[in-house]
Amino acid sequence: MISIRRSRTIVLPILLFSLIWLVFRGHLRWLHHPFTTAINGTSADEVPPSPFQSGLIEFWDTTSRALVEAKPDCSLPTDPIEAPLNEFASLKKGFDFRPDLLKISQQDVDKMRDAHARFVAQIPELAQKLPYATGTQGIVVAASGALLPVFLVSLKMLRRTGSTLPVEVFMESKNNYEKEICEIVLPPMNATCMIFSEILEAVPHRLKMSRYQLKALALGFSSFDDVLLLDADNLPVEQPENLLNSEPYLSKGFVSWPDYWANTASPKFYEISMQPVPPTSERAASEAGQLLLSKGKHASLLLLILYYNYYGPNHYYKLLSQSPAGERDRETDKETYLAAAMSLNASFHTVTTNIETLGYTQVHDNRFKGAGMVQHNPEDDYSKNILHNKEIKEVRPSFLHANTYRLDASEMHEIFNSEIRSQRMWGGTKGMIGKFGRDVEKQVWAETLYTGCHLEHAFSAWVNKTHVCKKIGRVYKFLYN
Secondary structure: OHHHHHHHHHHHHHHHHHHHHHHHHHHHHHHHOOOOOEEEOOEEEOOOOOHHHHHHHHHHHHHHHHHHHOOOOOOOOOOOOOOOOOEHHHOOOOOOOOOOOOOOOHHHHHHHHHHHHHHHHHHHHHHOOOOOEEEEEEEEEEOOHHHHHHHHHHHHHHHHOOOOOOEEEEEOOHHHOOHHHHHHHOHHHOEEEEEOHHHHOOOOOOOOOOOOHHHHHHHHHOOEEEEEEEOOOEEEOOOOHHHHOOOOHHHHOEEEOEEEEEOOOOHHHHHHOOOOOOOOOOOEEEOOOEEEEEHHHHHHHHHHHHHHHHOHHHHHHHHHHOOOOOOHHHOOOOOHHHHHHHHOOOOOEEOOOOOEEEEEEOOOOOOEEEEEEEEEOHHHHHHHHHOOOOOOOOOOEEEEEOOOOOOOHHHHHHHHHHHHOOOOOOOOHHHHHHHHOOOHHHHHHHHHHHHHHHOOOOOHHHOOOOOHHHHHHHHHHHHHO
16 A cells, blocks of 8 residues: 555656646747748658647738738839938937928828728737737847848857847748758757748738848747847847846837938828828937837737838838938838837837947048947937936947948958958957957957858858858958967
């Protein structure tokens, strides 16, 4: 009898522990491997979708239908326009000049307003279907092809900060899937490859989205609750966990960062979205190389972001930028996030600390050349500039966006020799250490060297590139002996 009781005493806890572990392991699998298509070489072996993927397909089925049904029944003019570029930092308070350059008839404005209202009316129902793992945090990047080597440098710089956040990198289709990178290189760094087409092609309305639109789609398709959406060429210089676990993100649920310029959205956008036209001096244009968003707080906002981006190339990108002179690439997703928040009167914080430009002096004309943008810590910014905390003397840096030269080992040696002319691209070592507490540029060159030498034959974008390791090695040796 004693031995039977002892057996029960031992066996029951073991059975209970085993059951709990199986459930927990299933949750982890669902969380970290939300997409379940196994891809071998060029063929794909379809397996049953995960619970998350099934929920995402259901969400996209209803959302894609709603997007199609709310199509603006008009076209915007294609004539080139030139909204003036005003540096936001130099604007006087109360400056209220907003150019109205898009020649849209009142009839077309009314059509766009009606379509906008139809979609907004459906948002509460659509938002309830948005799947994500409650309470999770992670980083989302849209990168494939030529951007994949760049993303890997960014990922390795992220891990240098000590961050352990999981990363989901979205690729356009199965043709973009890179087996060695996705199955061998990324998993040890807690990064997972996702494929847009697995969802886009699983529903009747097979909507086509590309380029800048894919960032908004990655935000929507990610499994995380609290998301840092990051460009592939953007380098975190502090642990992003700090940003997701502090104010103003905790209360606002959405944080954006500024561009250099004043916002140049057309007054007609505000008429279409039925909101007052804000003064130009209210806030700067957006720089969307990074943003923070809580799906728990802002599922509705995410839906309108998807709407503005799906109809971005032919409608909202032009409305929100008016093609500023010499800045055609400003017709992108960059203004859609904050515009959606304003349209829905959602809570947000826009960092007010200006971008700091890093660069070098050009050899041929002795002029400064910008090569990187420093974006700042929202907690410090909020405390110093909104709460007026006098103890905050300087706002710490959070990101270094390498927006001028692509950190691609197969290209950087040519850029170094022809444009940068054998010097550091972001300034001297002393200034770098003073700003970031470490020599970020040296670390970037080291990670670019690692990528070029250890993964020289791994990227499809480098198939026709030769001697990548040897060439980038010469640059590193010249700079750092």
